[in-house]
Amino acid sequence: MDFSFTEEEERFRAEIRAFLQKEITEEFLQSLQDLGELEFSREFTKKLAEKGWLAMAWPKEYGGGGASIMEQFIFNEEIAYYGGPTGAHRQGINLIGPAIIARGTEEQKRRFLPPITRAEVVWCQGFSEPNSGSDLASLQCRAVEDGDDFVITGQKVWTTNAHRADWCHLLARTDPEAPKHRGISYFLIDMKSPGIEVRPLINMLASHDFNEVFFDGVRVPRENMLGEKNQGWYVSQITLAGERSGIAFPAMCRRLLERLVEYVKEAKRNGEPLARDPIVRRKLAEAAVAIEVNRMIAYRVAWMQHNGLLPMVEAPASKLMGSELMKWLSALALEIMGLYGQLQPGSKSAPLRGQIARMHMYSLGMTIAMGTSEIMKNIIAIRGLGLPRA
Amino acid sequence: MDLDFTEEQEMLRTSARDFLTTECPKTMVRELEESEKGYSPELWRKMAELGWMGLVIPEKYGGMGMQFFDLIVLLEEMGRNIVPGPFFSTVVLGALPILTAGSEEQKKELLPKIANGEAIVTLALTEPTATYEASGVKLKAVARDDSFVLNGTKLFVENAHIADYIICVARTKKGAKPEDGITLFLVEAGTPGLKCEVVPTIALDKQCEVVLKNVTVPKKTMLGELDKGWPIVARTLEQATIAKCAEMMGGAQATLDMSVNYAKERVQYGRPIGSFQAIQFYLADMWMKVDMGKNILYEAAWMVSEGLPSREKVAMAKGWVNETYKFVTERGVQIHGAIGTTRDHDMGLYFRRAWAADLAFGNTEFQREVVAGYLGL
Numbered sequence: 185m186d187f188s189f190t191e192e193e194e195r196f197r198a199e200i201r202a203f204l205q206k207e208i209t210e211e212f213l214q215s216l217q218d219l220g221e222l223e224f225s226r227e228f229t230k231k232l233a234e235k236g237w238l239a240m241a242w243p244k245e246y247g248g249g250g251a252s253i254m255e256q257f258i259f260n261e262e263i264a265y266y267g268g269p270t271g272a273h274r275q276g277i278n279l280i281g282p283a284i285i286a287r288g289t290e291e292q293k294r295r296f297l298p299p300i301t302r303a304e305v306v307w308c309q310g311f312s313e314p315n316s317g318s319d320l321a322s323l324q325c326r327a328v329e330d331g332d333d334f335v336i337t338g339q340k341v342w343t344t345n346a347h348r349a350d351w352c353h354l355l356a357r358t359d360p361e362a363p364k365h366r367g368i369s370y371f372l373i374d375m376k377s378p379g380i381e382v383r384p385l386i387n388m389l390a391s392h393d394f395n396e397v398f399f400d401g402v403r404v405p406r407e408n409m410l411g412e413k414n415q416g417w418y419v420s421q422i423t424l425a426g427e428r429s430g431i432a433f434p435a436m437c438r439r440l441l442e443r444l445v446e447y448v449k450e451a452k453r454n455g456e457p458l459a460r461d462p463i464v465r466r467k468l469a470e471a472a473v474a475i476e477v478n479r480m481i482a483y484r485v486a487w488m489q490h491n492g493l494l495p496m497v498e499a500p501a502s503k504l505m506g507s508e509l510m511k512w513l514s515a516l517a518l519e520i521m522g523l524y525g526q527l528q529p530g531s532k533s534a535p536l537r538g539q540i541a542r543m544h545m546y547s548l549g550m551t552i553a554m555g556t557s558e559i560m561k562n563i564i565a566i567r568g569l570g571l572p573r574a
Numbered sequence: 575m576d577l578d579f580t581e582e583q584e585m586l587r588t589s590a591r592d593f594l595t596t597e598c599p600k601t602m603v604r605e606l607e608e609s610e611k612g613y614s615p616e617l618w619r620k621m622a623e624l625g626w627m628g629l630v631i632p633e634k635y636g637g638m639g640m641q642f643f644d645l646i647v648l649l650e651e652m653g654r655n656i657v658p659g660p661f662f663s664t665v666v667l668g669a670l671p672i673l674t675a676g677s678e679e680q681k682k683e684l685l686p687k688i689a690n691g692e693a694i695v696t697l698a699l700t701e702p703t704a705t706y707e708a709s710g711v712k713l714k715a716v717a718r719d720d721s722f723v724l725n726g727t728k729l730f731v732e733n734a735h736i737a738d739y740i741i742c743v744a745r746t747k748k749g750a751k752p753e754d755g756i757t758l759f760l761v762e763a764g765t766p767g768l769k770c771e772v773v774p775t776i777a778l779d780k781q782c783e784v785v786l787k788n789v790t791v792p793k794k795t796m797l798g799e800l801d802k803g804w805p806i807v808a809r810t811l812e813q814a815t816i817a818k819c820a821e822m823m824g825g826a827q828a829t830l831d832m833s834v835n836y837a838k839e840r841v842q843y844g845r846p847i848g849s850f851q852a853i854q855f856y857l858a859d860m861w862m863k864v865d866m867g868k869n870i871l872y873e874a875a876w877m878v879s880e881g882l883p884s885r886e887k888v889a890m891a892k893g894w895v896n897e898t899y900k901f902v903t904e905r906g907v908q909i910h911g912a913i914g915t916t917r918d919h920d921m922g923l924y925f926r927r928a929w930a931a932d933l934a935f936g937n938t939e940f941q942r943e944v945v946a947g948y949l950g951l
Contacts, residue, residue: 185576185579185876187876254575445949449951459951468951469941469944469945469946470893473890473894473945476887476890477870477894478866480870480873483577484869488577497865501862501865501866504862561858561859562851564861564862565855566854569834569858569861571837571854572845572848572849574851574854
């Protein structure tokens with residue numbers, strides 16, 4: 185085995201770091217926070233596109249950089265560590281882009297991919313519905329054929345960035361008679377189409393990321409169907425093709441831990457720095473161990489993908505661990521900070537820009553979004569260990 | 575980056591598994607636990623014939639000249655099968671420090687004997703102070719003419735009762751730091767004043783109390799330099815800690831496999847218990863910890879093998895592996911139900927081993943304190 189990166193990869197990492205250190209300043213993060221958009225910046229995404237880093241691992245012919253998955257992985261690790269806002273491109277780069285590359289027609293590739301690589305479009309994902317969360321294949325949003333169009337009627341929910349998005353990639357039922365996985369088709373929908381209504385859902389941080397999206401007789405031309413009719417479920421599984429190491433969680437947690445270490449060296453309780461408290465020391469060490477373990481499973485996933493292997497169980501495991509770790513670590517941070525932990529941005533006494541309580545509130549969604557922790561465990565048990573279905 | 579095993583390593587794994595399955599069944603493991611010596615000379619001889627004891631010993635000293643990382647593969651298999659006997663103490667705690675610090679003469683004399691199975695070795699480090707830190711070393715060695723006279727007590731010394739050589743960690747000088755003034759001596763079995771007695775432990779793994787009363791050894795038995803022995807111990811501890819992790823992950827994987835198989839076979843309420851989500855979640859959690867434990871084990875072992883600074887990663891790995899092995903054996907017993915709590919069932923065997931291994935070379939709290947130091951706390 186060899187856990188080292190090549191010289192070229194190390195050089196690349198250094199280059200990204202230098203860029204991110206220059207761009208992701210406290211002022212920049214503060215300005216995003218003031219806008220209430222900590223995760224979303226079209227300008228920042230644009231800068232990444234100009235550097236050629238946005239779609240770095242996509243084929244060159246569609247505007248990508250032709251880089252390896254390993255380079256993409258290194259990029260993702262660094263950007264998460266420095267807290268760069270990825271909301272404006274995450275859907276396009278990680279989810280719909282790879283699906284179009286894998287299953288799109290040549291025309292769809294030429295039409296949809298280059299604008300993503302140039303940071304010109306924001307995508308949102310129309311998957312979840314009020315009655316279809318973990319059991320996504322039970323979705324009821326209908327698409328009815330009408331001449332050269334499909335007519336979409338139904339409701340989607342938890343649609344991140346729908347209020348900012350130019351396009352939506354959506355699953356709708358085209359055959360209500362077929363078994364649930366086999367009657368779904370995959371559509372690419374212009375958010376300016378008549379009949380779409382977006383209503384905000386405010387999360388517990390009081391920030392507007394999610395939406396409900398209502399489709400009332402929205403016409404979508406046939407050429408905007410991705411893959412074959414009634415094959416949408418299987419196309420949606422292709423979204424697995426993007427880099428899916430889950431490295432963002434341990435990278436974010438590593439940054440948080442470093443800040444916590446600085447904090448406990450300064451902060452005092454009964455005249456003693458918190459860093460001398462054996463419980464604080466051991467809890468932070470426990471966090472460091474978990475972060476390293478999480479980083480290593482992410483490396484394994486990236487390495488598998490880099491070598492053409494499918495991380496069918498490893499990727500869900502990484503997501504499961506990372507999201508749980510973030511929740512646990514941010515709660516630990518709150519606990520260590522005591523009364524100060526609850527302070528929000530804007531308070532002059534708030535440690536770490538008042539981000540800890542926000543991070544913890546935010547983390548609750550992470551063990552739910554993109555497959556709940558329970559679904560991840562089901563996957564491990566059934567696919568990984570071959571246990572019988574309930 | 576290459577996270578695959580080499581073909582050679584895969585072959586080593588397969589042959590070790592096949593060999594141990596036939597030559598070291600659990601019935602034998604249990605019998606040896608209860609025996610006085612705690613090992614089978616016949617199995618020991620066969621292992622030597624396979625070249626295992628000399629795996630990491632260079633060819634010029636009669637070994638196979640393989641890397642530390644190869645040893646990790648073998649140790650995983652030994653842990654999987656719970657191989658009783660002095661392999662770990664002889665190779666990891668004996669051959670490795672001799673390789674690190676031995677004189678050419680010592681290497682020539684001892685390493686071939688270890689490689690061919692003639693010599694059983696162990697390391698006597700810990701004392702009634704029960705710590706792996708240098709401050710715990712109280713046993714005194716005083717120079718007299720061309721010899722040193724050793725006085726003191728060592729505790730938790732693996733297989734001292736059958737060892738031909740005991741590497742004894744002694745204090746030769748009171749230094750400014752506890753790490754100063756420590757010297758290692760190769761003490762031969764049968765030296766007058768040396769007494770070894772097995773202490774009963776949870777894993778019946780033949781840990782000993784070693785009492786040294788005016789044990790006189792010639793100067794040439796010194797391993798490494800006078801007063802400068804601690805770095806040798808520290809290096810050996812790094813190697814031993816990650817080597818122990820390998821054994822533990824082998825055992826943890828065996829426990830997981832047994833539990834998955836049992837969950838598929840055991841029927842209650844008319845269906846296999848493995849179809850119940852509660853059991854599935856236990857097993858998913860177990861798999862996660864084991865799979866991730868292996869990743870960090872291999873990372874740290876690779877660093878040790880490459881001679882990179884590895885203390886922090888080794889401490890991280892041991893911290894994780896400790897908790898993992900205890901967790902999977904406890905869950906394993908729970909999944910097996912009442913039968914898992916019996917003395918005759920293998921789950922209990924692994925459970926007892928998990929605790930012994932957890933304590934060896936530093937439990938989780940110890941490792942976390944090491945990590946805290948590296949965090950700058």
